[in-house]
Amino acid sequence: MSPITEFYSEKTIFITGATGYMGKVLLEKLVRSLPEIKKIYILLRPKKGCSPQERLKKLTDDVIFTFHDMNAKAYDKIEVISGDVSKENFELSEVDKKKLIEEVSIVFHLAACVRMDLPLKEAVITNTKSTYQLFKFCVNMKALKSVVHLSTAFCNVEIMNAEEKIYSMDLDPYKIIDLVEWMDDKSLNNITKRLLGPHPNTYTFTKRLSEMIAMDMNDKIPLIISRPSIVFPAIKEPIPGWVDNLNGPIGLFYAGGKGIVRSGIIDENLVPQIIPVDVAINSLIVSGYERATNMYCDRVINVSCGDVLRPTWRDMFVTFQYLAIKYPYKLILWYPKPHLTTSYYLYIINVILFQILPAIIIDFLLIIFLQKPFLINIQKRLLLTWKVLRPFTTKKWIFSNTNFLKLHEKLNTYDSNVFYIIENFEENKFRKYCKDCFKTANKYLLKETLENLSLYRIRNKILFVLDLLIKVFFIYFVLKWIFVKHF
Numbered sequence: 001m002s003p004i005t006e007f008y009s010e011k012t013i014f015i016t017g018a019t020g021y022m023g024k025v026l027l028e029k030l031v032r033s034l035p036e037i038k039k040i041y042i043l044l045r046p047k048k049g050c051s052p053q054e055r056l057k058k059l060t061d062d063v064i065f066t067f068h069d070m071n072a073k074a075y076d077k078i079e080v081i082s083g084d085v086s087k088e089n090f091e092l093s094e095v096d097k098k099k100l101i102e103e104v105s106i107v108f109h110l111a112a113c114v115r116m117d118l119p120l121k122e123a124v125i126t127n128t129k130s131t132y133q134l135f136k137f138c139v140n141m142k143a144l145k146s147v148v149h150l151s152t153a154f155c156n157v158e159i160m161n162a163e164e165k166i167y168s169m170d171l172d173p174y175k176i177i178d179l180v181e182w183m184d185d186k187s188l189n190n191i192t193k194r195l196l197g198p199h200p201n202t203y204t205f206t207k208r209l210s211e212m213i214a215m216d217m218n219d220k221i222p223l224i225i226s227r228p229s230i231v232f233p234a235i236k237e238p239i240p241g242w243v244d245n246l247n248g249p250i251g252l253f254y255a256g257g258k259g260i261v262r263s264g265i266i267d268e269n270l271v272p273q274i275i276p277v278d279v280a281i282n283s284l285i286v287s288g289y290e291r292a293t294n295m296y297c298d299r300v301i302n303v304s305c306g307d308v309l310r311p312t313w314r315d316m317f318v319t320f321q322y323l324a325i326k327y328p329y330k331l332i333l334w335y336p337k338p339h340l341t342t343s344y345y346l347y348i349i350n351v352i353l354f355q356i357l358p359a360i361i362i363d364f365l366l367i368i369f370l371q372k373p374f375l376i377n378i379q380k381r382l383l384l385t386w387k388v389l390r391p392f393t394t395k396k397w398i399f400s401n402t403n404f405l406k407l408h409e410k411l412n413t414y415d416s417n418v419f420y421i422i423e424n425f426e427e428n429k430f431r432k433y434c435k436d437c438f439k440t441a442n443k444y445l446l447k448e449t450l451e452n453l454s455l456y457r458i459r460n461k462i463l464f465v466l467d468l469l470i471k472v473f474f475i476y477f478v479l480k481w482i483f484v485k486h487f
Contacts, residue, residue, distance in 0.1 A: 002414045004289045009036035012103040012143070016085050016134065017110030018042035021244050022150070022231065024064050025281045026108060028238055031074050033418055034285075040078045041100060043085055043111070052080035063444060067238045085111045086130040089137060101140050106288045107147040109134050114247070116201035116388045120192045121180040123202035124209070129177050131210040135217040145292035146222045148284050149214055153229040153273065153302050153399050154392065155207040158198035161398045164300045166215045166225070169197070173209035200391040218299065224291035228280040229273035229304035229399060230392065233437045236420070237278045241436030246445060249316075249393070252385065254441065256317065257324030259334030259463070260378060263350030265386055266393040268314035268340045273304045273397055276433075282419040286407050301407065302399040303421075311430050313393065314340065319434040327438070328456035329448060333375070334358070335463035342394055347386075353474075355379055 013030065017023040019042075030037060044055055059065075060075045081100065083090030089097060111134075113126045131149065138147050156167045176195070180188060192202075199205040214223050233243035233250065246254055249272070255261040283303045290297050311319075317340060324336040334354075341347050356379055363373030408422045442448035 001412075002418070003293075003412065004286065004415050004419060005034060005036065007289050007293065008034045008106075008285075010038045011105040011145075012039040012041070013037060013106045013108065014041045014043070014081075014100055014104045015108045015110065016043045016130075017112060017150075019044065019059060020110060020112075020114075022228075022277060022281060023110045024059070024062060024244065025234070025238065025242075025277050026110065026284060027059075027078070028064050029278070029281055029285065031078065032068055032070060035074065037077060039103065041081045041104065042078060043081050043083050043090060045084050046082050052082055056080045062244075064238050064242065064244065085134055086125050088133060090133065100137070102142060104141050105143045105145045106292065107134070107138055107141075107144070108150070108284060108288065109147065110150045112150070112207075114203060116203040117384065118202050119185070120188055120195065120202050120205075121183075121185065123206045124176060124180045127203070127206035128173060128209045128213070132174070132177065132213050135213065135221060135223075138221045139217075144221065146224060146288045148288045148291070149210070149223060149225045150284065151211055151214075151225050151227045152204065152207050153227040153304055154204050154397070155211055155227065157200060157204050157391065160396065161400070162302065163400045164227075164298060164302050164403045166211050166300060167208075168212055168215070169208060171195070171209070173212045176209060201388060222291055222295070223299060224287045224297070225300045226280075226284050226287050227300065227302050227304075227399075228275050228283075229302075230275070231277050231280055232274045233276065233440065234278040235276040235433055235436075239440060241433070241438070241440030242277070243437065243441055243445070246441070248385075249389065250437070250441070252382075252389075253317065253320040254446070255382065256338040257320055257336045257438075258329050258332045259336050260355075260375075261338050261382060262334070262354035263339045263341065263347050264317075264393075265342065265344060265347040265390050266313050266317075266340050267342050267396075268317070269312055270393070270396055271312055272316070272393075273399060275304050279303075279421055283404065283407060283421045286411070286415075286419050286421060290407060290410070298403040298406070301403045302401045303404055304399045304401055315430070316434065319431060320438060323435060323438040325457075325460060327442070327450070328453065328460050329442075329446070330452070330456065332460075332463075333362075335460060335467040337467070351379075351383070355382070 015023060015027065018027050027040065027042065030040060044052070047055060056078060060078065065075070081092065081096045083092045083096065092100070109131065111130055113123065118126070135147070138144060153162065156162050159167060196202070196205050199208065211225060214225055217223065230249065233241050243250060252261055252264065280303050283301065287301060317338065321336050339350055341350070359375035359379045363375050366373045404421070408416065411419065
């Protein structure tokens with residue numbers, strides 16, 4: 001018997017952010033593992049030239065919904081609601097508004113922009129105002145049992161040992177929303193750094209503001225906050241290693257495997273605070289059940305397995321480097337061996353010598369042969385990526401996850417198998433996980449095949465020798481210059 005399956009049976013669910021990475025995994029999991037759900041409404045912004053049914057078909061035609069060969073009727077219960085979550089009442093039609101108010105029992109609020117370089121105005125409207133609008137709308141829902149708000153474990157960046165509670169700031173989130181709506185962009189840019197305080201970017205700042213609004217609304221709606229740490233590819237479902245983008249650390253692993261990234265600013269001895277996406281999604285589903293069935297449950301959950309996933313950043317980079325050498329990419333720039341350092345100046349020297357200068361030379365040659373240059377633009381994006389990730393790859397955070405572990409302890413045998421939220425990573429399991437991530441991304445994102453591996457391995461050996469020779473010659477000329485200059 002499954003208490004969770006029984007709870008969700010004949011319930012109507014409302015999801016924001018269903019087209020995002022986590023949103024798609026949540027939608028697929030709900031349809032497949034909870035077949036007795038009555039209806040799933042997903043909010044999509046209006047799009048010219050594309051009807052709600054066409055947008056839904058495009059979503060469910062995504063490869064993630066094909067892995068388990070489910071009957072097409074399984075998706076009949078998904079219905080699009082046209083609206084904008086950042087607007088008052090989502091700018092819904094009266095018919096759609098009535099559906100949600102009368103029918104919805106569980107809300108999963110995943111809509112947000114995870115870009116960390118968004119201007120403050122856009123980030124506040126997209127991440128904070130939208131959350132406030134959703135919570136206000138939920139107050140009117142007549143059958144509401146729980147609202148699961150997706151936050152981030154890094155929303156309290158100045159707290160190195162974060163407990164499962166809401167930390168306030170000396171700012172009023174409602175006044176910040178008003179501020180960004182009336183202030184001009186130039187003036188807002190001038191005060192952004194001061195407003196952010198300890199926050200390294202607008203993403204963590206706006207998520208912090210959203211949690212403060214959640215705390216304020218907690219007595220009006222049945223809220224529970226889920227805080228995943230760094231979301232990594234799936235460990236099991238929908239298939240092992242599944243990811244639909246190369247953002248964040250995962251993208252850097254693959255860029256390193258292609259020889260595009262030659263240096264990284266990272267503390268290689270730190271254990272990264274990560275969570276596989278399917279584990280994070282299962283915790284959302286279980287959290288929705290827990291909040292609805294236990295009014296005295298804890299309202300904030302740090303979703304991270306950093307305390308059970310022991311491999312370090314170095315272990316991850318080394319493992320992906322090994323895989324890139326064993327299963328070489330068809331097209332690479334150089335031998336895959338990035339240098340990791342915590343020194344910003346050493347990182348910049350390595351980037352200039354081994355990334356930017358080669359990129360300039362190759363782009364120049366491409367222009368000469370009437371080809372489109374591209375490497376300088378890639379290097380610009382990589383520099384921005386490292387700038388954004390640096391606080392998360394060089395600092396040590398500890399996230400207390402007592403409430404997260406409690407969720408697992410309450411699951412019976414059936415539910416712990418279907419909605420697994422704890423995965424221990426032994427060394428062999430970790431290597432298999434990395435291999436699954438590598439091969440799945442190669443197949444579905446990079447469109448790589450296993451053809452001509454022997455030829456590509458020979459090419460990599462040649463590049464290894466060239467890489468070694470260039471470094472030897474570089475050291476030789478530097479020492480020679482020092483000797484001539486000073487002696």
